[in-house]
Amino acid sequence: MRVYGTEIASRLLLGTAQYPSPAILAEAVAASGAGVLTVSLRREGGGGAAFRELVARTGCRLLPNTAGCHTVKEAVTTAQMARELFGTNWIKLEVIGHSDSLQPDVFALVEAARILAAEGFSVFPYTTEDLIVGERLLAAGCEVLMPWGAPIGSGQGLRTPSALRAMRAHFPGVPLIVDAGIGAPSQAAQAMEMGFDAVLLNTAVAKAGDPVAMARAFARAIEAGAEAHAAGLMPPRDMAVPSTPVLGLAEFG
Amino acid sequence: MRLELNGKPHDTEAATLAELVAETGADGAAVATAHNGKFVPRNVRAETALMPGDRIEVLSPMQGG
Numbered sequence: 001m002r003v004y005g006t007e008i009a010s011r012l013l014l015g016t017a018q019y020p021s022p023a024i025l026a027e028a029v030a031a032s033g034a035g036v037l038t039v040s041l042r043r044e045g046g047g048g049a050a051f052r053e054l055v056a057r058t059g060c061r062l063l064p065n066t067a068g069c070h071t072v073k074e075a076v077t078t079a080q081m082a083r084e085l086f087g088t089n090w091i092k093l094e095v096i097g098h099s100d101s102l103q104p105d106v107f108a109l110v111e112a113a114r115i116l117a118a119e120g121f122s123v124f125p126y127t128t129e130d131l132i133v134g135e136r137l138l139a140a141g142c143e144v145l146m147p148w149g150a151p152i153g154s155g156q157g158l159r160t161p162s163a164l165r166a167m168r169a170h171f172p173g174v175p176l177i178v179d180a181g182i183g184a185p186s187q188a189a190q191a192m193e194m195g196f197d198a199v200l201l202n203t204a205v206a207k208a209g210d211p212v213a214m215a216r217a218f219a220r221a222i223e224a225g226a227e228a229h230a231a232g233l234m235p236p237r238d239m240a241v242p243s244t245p246v247l248g249l250a251e252f253g
Numbered sequence: 254m255r256l257e258l259n260g261k262p263h264d265t266e267a268a269t270l271a272e273l274v275a276e277t278g279a280d281g282a283a284v285a286t287a288h289n290g291k292f293v294p295r296n297v298r299a300e301t302a303l304m305p306g307d308r309i310e311v312l313s314p315m316q317g318g
Contacts, residue, residue: 015318025316040317041285043259048313049283065317073290080292081285081312152318202318
């Protein structure tokens with residue numbers, strides 16, 4: 001996958017939050033094969049320097065987020081601070097519309113994306129499957145779209161598969177990353193089979209019984225889904241069709 | 254003077270944002286700062302004078318999804 005002129009080898013982007021320990025986070029990252037990690041910035045960062053060293057050691061590219069921002073101003077300021085702190089123009093732009101649903105405020109999202117793109121950021125917008133919002137984001141300067149699968153942290157998988165399929169068809173050639181809501185490797189594989197370019201997830205790995213094994217499971221599922229899409233899936237049929245030849249069938253009686 | 258640091262009242266002798274960051278004991282290169290809602294780049298902290306009631310954010314790298 002090529003995004004903002006950068007080749008990303010792995011189709012799994014992994015979040016770094018909620019792991020049982022920093023050591024398990026590091027192991028999970030290695031097992032996932034992820035090339036991009038999402039990070040954040042917060043007050044009271046007692047372990048901030050240690051965390052920054054830990055993610056630096058992974059060799060992964062960092063994608064800071066604006067998680068928790070509810071306004072354009074908050075998101076823009078957070079992005080500017082993240083750029084300095086992490087030394088990257090990449091920003092996962094989240095502008096949250098409601099603190100219960102964590103649904104993106106797509107109106108503020110487009111406005112923030114325009115401001116940040118003009119300031120030289122490479123914006124990865126966390127958006128919905130809405131096609132017109134997607135078009136507005138591209139017009140604002142985004143070169144990638146990140147539609148939600150389901151609400152953040154819900155683990156519901158792809159809640160609107162037909163709308164996501166329509167989005168994939170509507171934006172050929174635009175990198176599309178399913179971000180949020182993925183709970184199981186099968187759901188990640190489903191997104192890849194549909195032709196999405198990558199999957200971004202966090203909780204499904206971090207909160208698994210064994211995050212390291214789950215990271216590996218996701219990596220395999222995503223690889224399988226991508227290979228299946230490239231191979232060309234058979235179209236579903238309403239009726240049964242015998243797979244074994246009927247011709248030459250013996251007659252008994 | 255009293256100002257607001259990361260959402261809490263904070264009494265300080267610092268005259269500039271750079272001095273305030275040093276006062277907190279933070280590694281200046283390991284934090285990002287904002288003054289009254291606006292991002293202040295690292296090299297501008299020393300020129301950023303503080304006034305009573307100012308709202309300061311000093312943020313650190315953190316895990317994120």
